[in-house]
Amino acid sequence: xxxxxxxxxxxxxxxxxxxxxxxxxxxxxxxxxxxxxxxxxxxxxxxxxxxxxxxxxxxxxxxxxxxxxxxxxxxxxxxxxxxxxxxxxxxxxxxxxxxxxxxxxxxxxxxxxxxxxxxxxxxxxxxxxxxxxxxxxxxxxxxxxxxxxxxxxxxxxxxxxxxxxxxxxxxxxxxxxxxxxxxxxxxxxxxxxxxxxxx
Numbered sequence: 001x002x003x004x005x006x007x008x009x010x011x012x013x014x015x016x017x018x019x020x021x022x023x024x025x026x027x028x029x030x031x032x033x034x035x036x037x038x039x040x041x042x043x044x045x046x047x048x049x050x051x052x053x054x055x056x057x058x059x060x061x062x063x064x065x066x067x068x069x070x071x072x073x074x075x076x077x078x079x080x081x082x083x084x085x086x087x088x089x090x091x092x093x094x095x096x097x098x099x100x101x102x103x104x105x106x107x108x109x110x111x112x113x114x115x116x117x118x119x120x121x122x123x124x125x126x127x128x129x130x131x132x133x134x135x136x137x138x139x140x141x142x143x144x145x146x147x148x149x150x151x152x153x154x155x156x157x158x159x160x161x162x163x164x165x166x167x168x169x170x171x172x173x174x175x176x177x178x179x180x181x182x183x184x185x186x187x188x189x190x191x192x193x194x195x196x197x198x199x
Contacts, residue, residue: 024154025078025118026071027198030064035192037061037086039099042185059088059099061190076118077109095137097184100129102168104146116154123147126168130186142186144170158198166190 040056063084070077082104090097103126110120126146131139150164170186 023071024116025069025076025112025152025160028066028068029196029198030066031194031196032064033082033084033192033194034060034062035190037088037099037188037190039088039090039097040187040189041090041092041097043092043182044185045182053092055090055092055097057088057090057099059086061086061192063102065194065196067196075109075111076120077107079105079107080122081105089133095132096134098131098133099188100131100139102126102128106146118152119150120152121147121149122164122166126170128168128170128186128188140173142170142173144168144186148190152196160196160198162194162196164192164194166192 037059038056039059040054042052042054044050044052061084063082065080065082067078067080082102084102084104086099086102088099090099104124106122106124108120108122110118113119124146126144127141128144129139129141131137146166146168148164148166150162152160152162154160166189168188168190170188172183172185174183
């Protein structure tokens with residue numbers, strides 16, 4: 001009986017040490033994010049000569065993410081899915097454009113500048129929703145791509161914070177109801193902060 005008690009005591013003492021020695025940025029995580037986004041659109045009409053109107057709008061962005069990291073020693077690779085929303089409206093002379101929710105599925109890769117600090121780049125698929133308002137118009141979702149870079153730092157056991165910049169391109173299309181041949185182009189810049197909780 002005493003041997004069992006000694007073995008259990010040794011396990012209890014060793015467990016925190018083993019957890020402390022576990023590599024950072026490894027395994028699943030969930031998190032929250034918030035920051036600033038700026039949507040930029042240009043509207044080019046089919047007139048001769050073509051006329052182009054441009055609009056940009058700043059907004060507060062917020063959301064969450066879930067992902068998985070693989071610590072390879074001095075490098076880290078992973079995959080992440082995020083869902084964000086934003087405030088703000090872009091205004092053209094004849095209509096306004098509101099941005100809705102955005103879904104991103106990206107991979108990321110980086111290297112450890114310290115055991116607690118990760119410098120990384122990310123890129124992948126992005127899908128954003130836009131709605132024409134004033135007057136009321138159609139809503140659509142746009143497929144696109146996003147790239148970015150950031151830095152993440154371990155704050156404590158199982159908690160890390162990050163700061164990153166992202167650029168997204170959602171292409172262009174012909175929108176009905178705002179003039180024949182008018183083509184609208186979509187771009188986005190974002191600076192986001194986040195907290196990740198690992199388990």
